[in-house]
Amino acid sequence: MCKEKIIASWECVPEDAEILTIDGWKHYSEISVGNQVLTLNLEKDILEYNPIEKIITKNFNGKLMFFNSRAYSLPVTARHRMIFSYERWKRPPQIKVAEKFTKWNVDHKRFLSAGYFSGKEKYSDDLIRLIAWILTEGHDEKEHGWGRISIVQSRRRNPEFVKEIRSLLRKLDIHFTETFDKKYQRQTFYISKESYKWVKENVLKGNIKKIPKEVLLASNRQLRLFWQELCKGDGRKRYVSLKKTLQTIVEERKSLVDQYQELCIKIGLRAYIKKVNAKSYRLNIAPRAWSLCSIKNIDYRGKVWCPVTRNGTWVGRYNDKPFITGNSACNDCWQKLEKREREWMIMLNHVREFLRSCGVDLAELEKMW
Numbered sequence: 126m127c128k129e130k131i132i133a134s135w136e137c138v139p140e141d142a143e144i145l146t147i148d149g150w151k152h153y154s155e156i157s158v159g160n161q162v163l164t165l166n167l168e169k170d171i172l173e174y175n176p177i178e179k180i181i182t183k184n185f186n187g188k189l190m191f192f193n194s195r196a197y198s199l200p201v202t203a204r205h206r207m208i209f210s211y212e213r214w215k216r217p218p219q220i221k222v223a224e225k226f227t228k229w230n231v232d233h234k235r236f237l238s239a240g241y242f243s244g245k246e247k248y249s250d251d252l253i254r255l256i257a258w259i260l261t262e263g264h265d266e267k268e269h270g271w272g273r274i275s276i277v278q279s280r281r282r283n284p285e286f287v288k289e290i291r292s293l294l295r296k297l298d299i300h301f302t303e304t305f306d307k308k309y310q311r312q313t314f315y316i317s318k319e320s321y322k323w324v325k326e327n328v329l330k331g332n333i334k335k336i337p338k339e340v341l342l343a344s345n346r347q348l349r350l351f352w353q354e355l356c357k358g359d360g361r362k363r364y365v366s367l368k369k370t371l372q373t374i375v376e377e378r379k380s381l382v383d384q385y386q387e388l389c390i391k392i393g394l395r396a397y398i399k400k401v402n403a404k405s406y407r408l409n410i411a412p413r414a415w416s417l418c419s420i421k422n423i424d425y426r427g428k429v430w431c432p433v434t435r436n437g438t439w440v441g442r443y444n445d446k447p448f449i450t451g452n453s454a455c456n457d458c459w460q461k462l463e464k465r466e467r468e469w470m471i472m473l474n475h476v477r478e479f480l481r482s483c484g485v486d487l488a489e490l491e492k493m494w
Contacts, residue, residue, distance in 0.1 A: 137181060137429035138441070138450070139189070139200050144432065145390070145440040145447075147174055147342075150383050153430045156180065163390075164436040165208065165240055165449050167218055172242035172391060172440070179433035189425045190223045196397045196409070197238050197416035198446040200423060205431075206451025208438060209234040210415065220451055228420055235415035237449040240440075242391035243345035248337075253347050254354045255293045256328055256340060260381070261358025265329050274316040274324050281310035286357060290314055336384045341391070348392050355385070372410040375401065382406045390440060390447055398445035 143150045147161040156162070161174040189200040192207070201207070203224040210218050211234065218237060226234070248256075264275045278286050291314070294301045300317035316324065327337045340351060359374045376382045382398055385408050389396035396410045432439055437452035 137183065137185070137202055137205065137431040138443070139425060140428040140430060142199075142430075142441050142443045145387060145442070148338075149387065150442065153180065153182065153432075156432070162432060162434060163242070163440040164434050165218070165237070165438040165440070166436050167208075167220070167438065170217055170241070172240040173436070175434040175436050177432045177434060180430065181433070182428060182430040184427070185429040186426045187424075188422045190226070191421050191423045192223075192226075192236060192418040193421070194236075194416045194418045196395050196411065196446055197236055197418055197448060198443045199236075199448045199450060200425065200443065201450070202429060206437075207236065208449050208451055209236050211235065226420055234417070236418050237415050238395050238447040239390045239393050239414035240449065241345060241393055242348070244342040246344045246347055247339040248343070248347075249297075250347065250350060251293050251296045253340060253343070253351050254289075255297060255299075256337065257351050257354030258290055258293070258358060259324060259328050260334050260336065261355055263324075263329050263334075265325065273318060273321055274329060276314045276316070278312050278314075279310060280305065280312045283357075287312045334378065334381050336381070336388070341384065341387060345392060348388060352388060352392060352394075355388075372412075374408045374410070375405055376408070377405050379406055382408050386442075386445075386447065395447075397447065 140153060143152055144156060145151075145163045146156060147163075151160075156177060158177050158179060160177050162177055163172055164175045165171075166173050185202065188203075190203060190205075191200045192198075199207075201223045203222070205223045206220050207223050207226065208218050208220055258276055259274065262276050262278055264277070266273050266275055276290055278290060280287050291303070294314065294316070299320050302315045302317075304313050304315075305311070306313070328334065340347075343351070355374070356372065359376070374382070374385055376385070379398075386396045386398060389408070389410055393414045394410050395413050395416060396408055399407050399409060401407050431452070433452055438449060439452065440447065440449050442448065
């Protein structure tokens with residue numbers, strides 16, 4: 126696995142870094158021992174929730190190693206454990222302490238910021254899809270004195286979406302009425318008062334939108350289905366170059382963009398948030414779970430912190446750019462990783478013997494490595 130001998134130490138990240146809990150993004154001052162946080166199971170290569178076993182905080186004055194790219198940002202102390210994979214080799218995620226990376230050997234390392242999560246399905250697929258449409262095209266008309274939810278869609282531009290929304294409402298046996306605006310070619314669906322209470326409590330309250338917690342804890346299949354429906358309403362493609370296309374979603378409320386980012390992390394999409402102006406935020410999404418980074422040393426004086434989890438990993442973000450990183454301290458998972466490391470070392474010794482028999486200079490090869 127990793128070539129480093131695992132040593133018990135408290136290696137951390139700056140106080141501005143956030144952690145992804147079962148209740149969303151939190152600052153280290155907002156979490157406590159026992160809180161469920163998202164982690165990476167290195168043996169199964171899946172994302173799963175673990176309780177926090179311990180929280181390390183200390184004062185720091187010195188140099189931090191700053192791993193940075195357009196979509197990945199993480200300053201760490203020198204002995205912090207970084208999770209990465211190789212760009213061209215199909216190997217499981219690796220662990221190496223930060224100080225072992227240099228600007229000369231970091232070029233072909235993929236630093237992870239997303240993975241694969243799969244929970245339990247509580248809602249039907251049709252309800253999952255309808256929630257997505259309410260989030261993207263829904264409005265709470267209580268402020269206009271109506272006490273109902275409306276969903277608006279253009280019949281001229283998206284006739285297939287109009288049919289889909291009507292079909293979902295009928296399948297879910299939700300009473301509704303609809304009107305058509307001839308001037309703007311706009312179809313509006315009005316959800317009845319019987320369903321208004323549930324929607325108001327779980328999805329849309331006074332035009333403050335949120336993804337229900339049960340949706341974010343659904344199976345990976347439903348998470349992907351939910352994402353596809355969201356993109357029908359709010360997704361836009363931004364062409365960076367002839368060979369590169371990014372998906373973007375623009376929203377006014379930061380809390381909803383944060384939930385969209387959590388969703389992307391759980392379905393293996395790299396996603397970072399950028400503030401467009403005083404009133405809106407843009408989520409930039411790429412169809413990959415990793416980033417290639419540059420490294421530089423930065424001066425830092427202040428608090429550093431890190432949680433301890435059973436898997437020895439955790440998911441966080443810095444400057445609204447997500448990362449998956451190693452644990453602060455040793456625990457049971459490192460014994461499993463050491464066993465896996467021994468298996469790799471046995472295989473590596475066989476390769477070394479073969480290379481020696483072929484007359485290869487191993488000292489020069491290790492320098493290149």
